[in-house]
Amino acid sequence: MKISLVLLSLALPFVTMLSAAGPAPYLDPAQPLDTRVADLVSRLTLxxxxxxxxxxxxxxxxxxxxxxxxxxxxxxxxxxxxxxxxxxxxxxxxxxxxxxxxxxxxxxxxxxxxxxxxxxxxxxxxxxxxxxxxxxxxxxxxxxxxxxxxxxxxxxxxxxxxxxxxxxxxxxxxxxxxxxxxxxxxxxxxxxxxxxxxxxxxxxxxxxxxxxxxxxxxxxxxxxxxxxxxxxxxxxxxxxxxxxxxxxxxxxxxxxxxxxxxxxxxxxxxxxxxxxxxxxxxxxxxxxxxxxxxxxxxxxxxxxxxxxxxxxxxxxxxxxxxxxxxxxxxxxxxxxxxxxxxxxxxxxxxxxxxxxVNSPAHRAIALKAAQQSIVLLQNRDRLLPLDKTKLKRIAVLGPLADQVLANNYNGKLPAVVTALKGIKDRASPGTEILSSVGGILGGNMDEWHKTSAEPKLDLAAELAKAADLAKQADVALVFVGTNATIEQEARDRKSLGLAGNQEELVKAVFAANPRTIVVEMSAGPLTVPWIKQNVPALLQAWWPGEEGGHAIADVLFGDVNPAGRLPHTVYASEQQVPPQDEYDITKGFTYMYINGAPLYAFGHGLSYTTFAYSNLQLSAQQIPEDGTVTVSIDVQNTGKRAGDEVAQLYVHEVKPVVKRPAKELRGFQRVTLQPGEKRTLTFTVPAEKLAYWDESVHAFVVNPGAFDVLVGASSDDIRARAQITVAPAPTSLHGK
Structure with a gap:
């Protein structure tokens, strides 16, 4: 008993000391981060x-x-x-x-x-x-x-x-x-x-x-x-x-x-x-x-x-x-x-x-994102926006009109509003919605996808039905594009055109009703020259998320003024695209080095209003090799309705010593303007953003000389230009 008491008396100070010491360093939030991490690593076995x-x-x-x-x-x-x-x-x-x-x-x-x-x-x-x-x-x-x-x-x-x-x-x-x-x-x-x-x-x-x-x-x-x-x-x-x-x-x-x-x-x-x-x-x-x-x-x-x-x-x-x-x-x-x-x-x-999670507030953000992403590619004769109060019948056609579009990296799907449902929800009361699939994306097409399903539709009958519905309608909306069987991980597309009989469907509908609007629902660019040449209005709506159908309807009916802009080039033909195993973009890839005119340019997108650019100003006409130029420009809404404009700033070296891009994006701003409103936008361009990589010195180098500063509505719609000079000699900007 005495021995036990003695041992206990000896142990108590040690226990008290441990208690006073507090938690292990890795569990002590008062300790520096690196100390905590090092302590935990030290406690682990191999x-x-x-x-x-x-x-x-x-x-x-x-x-x-x-x-x-x-x-x-x-x-x-x-x-x-x-x-x-x-x-x-x-x-x-x-x-x-x-x-x-x-x-x-x-x-x-x-x-x-x-x-x-x-x-x-x-x-x-x-x-x-x-x-x-x-x-x-x-x-x-x-x-x-x-x-x-x-x-x-x-x-x-x-x-x-x-x-x-x-x-x-x-x-x-x-x-x-x-x-x-x-x-x-x-x-x-x-x-x-x-x-x-x-x-x-x-x-x-x-x-x-x-x-x-x-x-x-x-x-x-x-x-x-x-x-x-x-x-x-x-x-x-x-x-x-x-x-x-x-x-x-x-x-x-x-x-x-x-x-x-x-x-x-x-x-x-x-x-x-x-x-x-x-x-x-x-x-x-x-x-x-x-x-x-x-x-x-x-x-x-x-x-x-x-x-x-x-x-x-x-x-x-x-x-x-x-x-x-x-x-x-x-x-x-x-x-x-x-x-x-x-x-x-x-x-x-x-x-x-x-x-x-998926609350009404979050669905509202999904709607806003979809609305802002839609690109108006063309709008001849101002067919859009549609006055829904004057439409008695709307034909909603195409294999993607009522399809949920998602990829393999989203969660369990919520209630998704398809284009068909969105149009039904937003159309005026009493408007008749005529709908038909009209065709298929791929069918038995080995050149598109090795796991394609066998056709299950009578395509001739579907085309005839779609054309008949289009003829009955005041306007025909055709939804075409791709889904996750065409654009997905582990497989590349084999064509830039529309899969299956989709282009044939567009032609049949347009022949039946010249008031045809095509809505592309795809991710990668679609090379569709016939549609551009013939169909009056074309929208790019992507895979627009759970509120995409409402967003599309909002743009079609004019409740939202479209202001999306293309983040890629839509090539005019497949022959314009270099081989996929060519990683040197100077051989003809992207808006920077494309050979010839694109079908739709990088940065392109139209609006239901118009914008004017004026008063381009540079903070300096010449800057040192490590300097910065501030660029300002006035953008005015010259139309009759509010809208967003995306002002884009590009640069171009006038006399490069190596092959340089025709243009390089170096700034952009999306701005909302009321009718008649003018706003001054400002961009900052450091000289390092004018540099190229010099392989002889393994560093970025800014060459002395002239550079064009280009501001406009897209890469091929430049509205104002000025010139800046860099002086006096090349400089190394390692790691920039």
Whole structure:
């Protein structure tokens, strides 16, 4: 008994000391972030470290505390969940708004609100709220739309690196929030880098010059990393110049982490290590070697192959524990900033309730986004807007008139308003709506899609029915385009034209009723010269989300004045497009280097009102090589109704020493103007945005000489121009 008392008396000071010491450093929010992360890493075994670098790995236990490895989800234009979430227009449609404030403060902010609400609901009641996949979200996709055939154009922000960069920064900031301590979500940029072809994507090699990488394929990534502060990037399947991205030390470490100072982590694409073994190396590489090479190159996070092979790679000396610890530190730093290791209520986003998910307020934002994305491509004889009070019968025709259009990275679908339903909802009471499918998208067409279904319609009868309904109607609306069987991951389009009998349908309807309006519902560009030449009015409505049908009707009936602008070039013919395996855009890709006139130009979009540009002013006629010029211009609504104009600023080097773009976008502003209203818009252009990449010195260089400053309504509708001179000599602007 005395011995027990003595032992107890000796132990009490130790227990008291432990109690006074408080929680372990990694659980103490008062400690600096790096101290907390380092403390947790120090407590992990080699096997636990490997498990936490498997994004679908098991839960590990540290000091009786479970730590999940599975912490990721998708939210491209809708949060993936077991219950319906808000479905926004697809990302190419977001880009068509040319409205970064909308993308950041409304669309991406709504996505992150819903993701946090789902996380909060799971935390409070894990069994009742569906599957939880954490707060690291694999969005946005910022691969550039160089290839109009690319099956994933619907996920991108267009063909231009400047526009893509602005959209990427806005989207990332909206997802991650603005709290100085806590992240709302962690954004993952996909797919880094030069990922633009789906065919053989798991073993494809992109041959790209140093100049093309720096000028075209990488600037928007830098914007999203340096300015947007994106937490992570996904390494793509393809190789660049013979080195797979997953083991490309220059791409993942030298450029991203050293030059751009990225403090987050890199994750492989799903099966990224497997593609190294099965695809790029044709099974000549072992999994241990593939894992070691990936981690050492800078790929911090991956699949089960990391958990299974990292311990062996370390023990065999192929992977240093220092690099392993750095990889884990980068991943955990993000998870700490998400608040995972703090008290739930300490995180400001913990109060977002489940009731916000697909709420009326969020549906209203989806409607606004769809309205702002719609592009009026042509409007001869001012057929649009339609006066719905004068329409007794409206023919709503086409295979996409009543089809829900979504991709494979949105959540469970909410109640989606199709075009047909939207027109029925918005038409005047008593107006008769005549509808027919009229045709099919693909049918038994192997040249379109190897899994196409056999035709199930009598096409001749459907065409005849559609033409008959068009003849009876005051106006015929034809909805054509693509869906996710034509534009999707792992498959590229085989044609830029309309699939199936859709063009035949348009011709039949137009022959029956010259008051025909075509509405394109697609992601990638559609080359439709016959429609442009013959049909009076054409809208591009994209895949417009859950309120898309209402948005389309609002534009058709004039309740909304369209102001979307094309984020890509619509080529006049397929012969105008260089081969898909050509990565040098100077050979004829995009508005910057296109050979000949496009069908519709980058930045194009009409309005129901008119705008005038005047009084272009430069803050200086000459600037130094590291200077900045401020450009101002007056834009006035000269029509009779309010509308939005998207003023676009381009630059062009007058006498370049290398082949330079015909124009390069360097600024844009979307502005709402009342009838007669005039506003002065201001743009800032630093000299570094006039630079080109000089491969002889491996740096951006600004040449002395003249540069055109062009402002207008699109890349081929320049309304005002001036000239600025850069003096006196080239300068190196490393990393710009």
């Amino acid at each position: 096997e636990q470290k490997a498990a936490l670098l498997n994004h679908k790995g098991p839960t590990v236990t540290v000091d009786d505390r479970p730590i999940r490895a599975d912490q990721w989800n998708q939210c491209l234009n809708g949060v993936q969940w077991s219950q319906p979430t808000t479905l926004f227009p697809t990302c190419i449609a977001m880009a068509a708004t040319w409205n970064t404030e909308l993308v950041q403060n409304e669309i991406a902010n709504t996505l992150s609100d819903e993701a946090r609400a789902i996380y909060n609901g799971w935390h409070l009641d894990p069994k009742a709220k569906g599957e939880h996949k954490g707060l690291i979200y694999r969005a946005p996709v910022i691969n550039i739309e160089r290839n109009p055939y690319w099956g994933r154009n619907h996920e991108a922000f267009g063909e231009d690196p400047f526009l893509t960069g602005r959209m990427a920064v806005a989207y990332v900031k909206g997802l991650q929030g603005d709290d100085p301590r806590y992240l709302k979500l962690a954004a993952t940029l996909k797919h880094y880098a030069v990922n633009n072809v789906e065919a053989d994507r798991q073993k494809l090699n992109a041959n790209v010059s140093e100049r093309m990488l720096r000028e075209y394929w990488l600037p928007h990534w830098r914007d999203a990393v340096v300015e947007g502060k994106a937490c992570s990037l996904m390494a793509s399947y393809n190789a660049i110049n013979g080195t797979p991205d997953n083991i490309n030390h220059w791409l993942l470490t030298d450029l991203l982490k050293n030059e751009w100072k990225h403090e987050g982590f890199v994750v492989s694409d799903l099966g990224g290590v497997r593609t190294m073994v099965e695809g790029h190396s044709a099974k000549k590489m072992t999994y241990v070697d593939a894992v070691a090479l990936s981690v050492m190159a800078g790929c911090d996070f991956s699949d089960k192959e990391y958990e299974q092979n990292i311990p062996t790679a370390v023990r065999e000396g192929k992977l240093t524990e220092a690099r392993l610890n750095d990889a884990l530190t980068r991943v955990l730093r993000v998870r700490f900033r998400l608040g995972e290791f703090d008290a739930f209520d300490a995180v400001p986003y913990s109060k977002i309730p489940l009731e916000v």
